[in-house]
Amino acid sequence: MREIGHWIDGKRVAGTSGRHGDVYNPATGEVQARVALASKAELDAAVASAAKAQAGWAATNPQRRARVMMALVGLINRDMDKMAEVLSSEHGKTFADAKGDIQRGLEVIEFCIGAPHLLKGDFTNSAGPGIDLYSMRQPLGVVAGITPFNFPAMIPLWKMGPALACGNAMILKPSERDPTVPIMLAELCQEAGLPDGVLQVVNGDKEAVDAILDNEEIQAVGFVGSTPIAHYIYSRASANGKRAQCFGGAKNHMIIMPDADLDQAADALVGAGYGAAGERCMAISVAVPVGEKTADALRERLVPKVEKLKVGPWTAGDDVDYGPVVTRLARDTILQYVESGIAQGAELVVDGRDFKLQGYENGFYVGPHLFDRVTPEMDIYRKEIFGPVLSMVRAASYEEALGLAMNHEYGNGTSIFTRDGDAARDFANRVNVGMVGINFPIPVPLAYHTFGGWKKSGFGDLNQHGPDAFRFYTRTKTVTARWPSGIKEGAAFNFKAMD
Numbered sequence: 001m002r003e004i005g006h007w008i009d010g011k012r013v014a015g016t017s018g019r020h021g022d023v024y025n026p027a028t029g030e031v032q033a034r035v036a037l038a039s040k041a042e043l044d045a046a047v048a049s050a051a052k053a054q055a056g057w058a059a060t061n062p063q064r065r066a067r068v069m070m071a072l073v074g075l076i077n078r079d080m081d082k083m084a085e086v087l088s089s090e091h092g093k094t095f096a097d098a099k100g101d102i103q104r105g106l107e108v109i110e111f112c113i114g115a116p117h118l119l120k121g122d123f124t125n126s127a128g129p130g131i132d133l134y135s136m137r138q139p140l141g142v143v144a145g146i147t148p149f150n151f152p153a154m155i156p157l158w159k160m161g162p163a164l165a166c167g168n169a170m171i172l173k174p175s176e177r178d179p180t181v182p183i184m185l186a187e188l189c190q191e192a193g194l195p196d197g198v199l200q201v202v203n204g205d206k207e208a209v210d211a212i213l214d215n216e217e218i219q220a221v222g223f224v225g226s227t228p229i230a231h232y233i234y235s236r237a238s239a240n241g242k243r244a245q246c247f248g249g250a251k252n253h254m255i256i257m258p259d260a261d262l263d264q265a266a267d268a269l270v271g272a273g274y275g276a277a278g279e280r281c282m283a284i285s286v287a288v289p290v291g292e293k294t295a296d297a298l299r300e301r302l303v304p305k306v307e308k309l310k311v312g313p314w315t316a317g318d319d320v321d322y323g324p325v326v327t328r329l330a331r332d333t334i335l336q337y338v339e340s341g342i343a344q345g346a347e348l349v350v351d352g353r354d355f356k357l358q359g360y361e362n363g364f365y366v367g368p369h370l371f372d373r374v375t376p377e378m379d380i381y382r383k384e385i386f387g388p389v390l391s392m393v394r395a396a397s398y399e400e401a402l403g404l405a406m407n408h409e410y411g412n413g414t415s416i417f418t419r420d421g422d423a424a425r426d427f428a429n430r431v432n433v434g435m436v437g438i439n440f441p442i443p444v445p446l447a448y449h450t451f452g453g454w455k456k457s458g459f460g461d462l463n464q465h466g467p468d469a470f471r472f473y474t475r476t477k478t479v480t481a482r483w484p485s486g487i488k489e490g491a492a493f494n495f496k497a498m499d
C-alpha cells in the first residue's frame with residue numbers, strides 16, 4: 001500500500017503518530033493509499049522549524065521572492081497533466097476539470113509575481129518640519145492554511161501563493177481525502193527555489209487542526225471547508241489571538257427571469273449544477289424561475305439535458321460529464337437528502353437513484369437528480385447537499401426570487417439570467433451574497449479580484465486572493481521619522497499635531 005507522509009524541511013517524511021487515514025480511488029471504491037495523520041508533537045515540530053526558516057525568507061527581497069513564484073508557474077505548467085491525473089484519481093473529478101482545478105490555482109501564483117508592487121507601502125513626504133511618515137507591509141511570521149477536499153490544487157495554491165510571496169512561512173494542512181497533489185506542489189516550490197522549511201505540508205485530521213489553532217507561533221489561519229468547521233476554526237483561532245479568515249459552505253441560487261434566453265440558462269444550469277458532481281462551493285444548487293410559464297419552459301429544456309448526462313470514471317476522458325463523489329459516506333448522505341426531498345413533498349423529475357455503472361459497481365457514483373416544486377422549508381433547500389442534485393423553486397415575482405437568495409443563510413455565490421440590464425443591476429446591488437453572476441452561472445472572480453462569500457459562507461474580514469490576500473498575510477507598520485535640521489529645540493511635552 002502506498003504511504004503518504006508529510007513534507008517537512010524540504011523532504012518527504014513518514015508520519016510517526018501511528019495514525020493513518022484511507023485515501024480512496026472514488027472511481028473504483030478501492031483504497032489506493034494510506035495518509036499519515038499528524039500528532040500535535042509532529043505539528044509543533046514542523047512549526048518550530050518553519051519559524052527558523054521564515055526569518056531568512058522574510059529578509060529576501062520581494063523581487064527575489066516573486067522570482068520563485070515566476071519559476072513555480074513554469075513548473076506547474078510542465079507537470080500539469082501528471083498532477084491532474086493524480087488529482088482525478090484521488091478526487092474523482094474528470095481530467096479536464098482536474099486541469100481546471102490546477103489552472104485556477106496557477107492564476108493566483110501568476111498574480112503573486114506582482115508581490116513587489118503589492119507590498120509597496122505609503123509615504124508622506126514632509127508631514128511636518130523635517131518629518132516623513134511611511135507605512136510598510138511586513139509578513140506575519142508563520143501562518144497556516146487548512147483546505148478542503150474539493151479543490152486539492154486550487155485552494156492550497158490560493159493559500160500558499162500570497163502567504164509565501166509576502167514573506168511568511170506556511171503550514172499547509174490539506175484535506176486527508178486527497179493529499180498527494182499538495183505534496184507535489186511543495187516539491188515544485190522547492191524546485192522553484194523556495195528555501196526548505198518555508199512551506200511545510202502536514203497531513204492530518206482534527207488533531208493536527210487543533211494543534212494549529214493552539215500553537216502560539218502561528219499568527220494567522222486561512223481555512224476553506226464546511227460551515228460548521230469554518231465557524232469552529234474562526235472562533236478558536238480568534239480566541240487565541242490569531243488572524244483568521246474561514247470560508248464555508250454554500251447554497252447558490254440562479255434566478256431565471258421571464259425574458260432570459262432559456263436555452264442558454266438551461267445549459268448554464270446543467271454545467272453549474274452537475275459539473276464536478278456538484279462538489280463545488282460555487283455550484284448552482286437552486287434554480288429559481290420567475291413565473292409559472294418560465295418554470296415550465298425551463299423544465300422542458302432541462303429534463304432531457306439532465307437525463308443525458310454521462311457519469312463515469314475520469315479515465316473515460318471526454319465521454320464523461322462528471323465523475324464519482326469523494327467517498328461512500330458522501331454518496332450515502334446525498335441519497336438520504338434525495339429521500340428527504342421526496343418525503344417532504346418535492347417532485348423528483350429526474351431520478352438518479354438507481355444509477356449503476358458496469359465494471360465500476362463499487363465506485364461512489366451518484367446519478368443526476370432534478371427536483372421541481374421545492375419549497376424553502378424543505379431540507380433539500382435549506383442544507384448544502386454537495387452532490388448532483390438541482391432543486392427548482394418556483395417564484396411568482398422578481399422580488400420573491402430575490403428574497404429567496406437574500407433570506408438563505410448561505411451567501412457564497414448567486415446568478416441572474418435576464419436580458420434586462422435594469423433587473424440585473426438591481427439584483428447585483430441589492431443581493432446580500434459575495435459573488436454575483438449576470439448571465440454567468442459560476443461567477444468565480446479571477447485572481448486579481450477577490451473571492452469570498454457573505455453570511456454563513458465566510459467568517460473574517462478579508463477575502464481570498466487578489467489584493468485582500470496581500471493585506472491578510474501582512475501587517476502594517478507605520479513609521480514617523482524626523483530628521484531636524486539645525487539646533488535642537490529641547491523636549492516637547494504636548495502631543496503635537498503636524499504643524
Ligand code: NAD
Binds near residue numbers: 146174209386
Ligand atoms: P470539511 O469542513 O469537512 O474539511 C475541511 C478541512 O477541515 C479539512 O482539511 C479537514 O481535515 C478539516 N476538518 C474536518 N473536520 C474537522 C474537525 N472536526 N475539526 C477540525 N478540522 C476539521 O470540508 P470538505 O468536506 O473537505 O469540503 C467541502 C466543503 O467545503 C463544502 O461545504 C464546500 O462548500 C466548502 N468549500 C467552500 C469554499 C469557499 O470558498 N467558500 C470553497 C471550497 C469548498
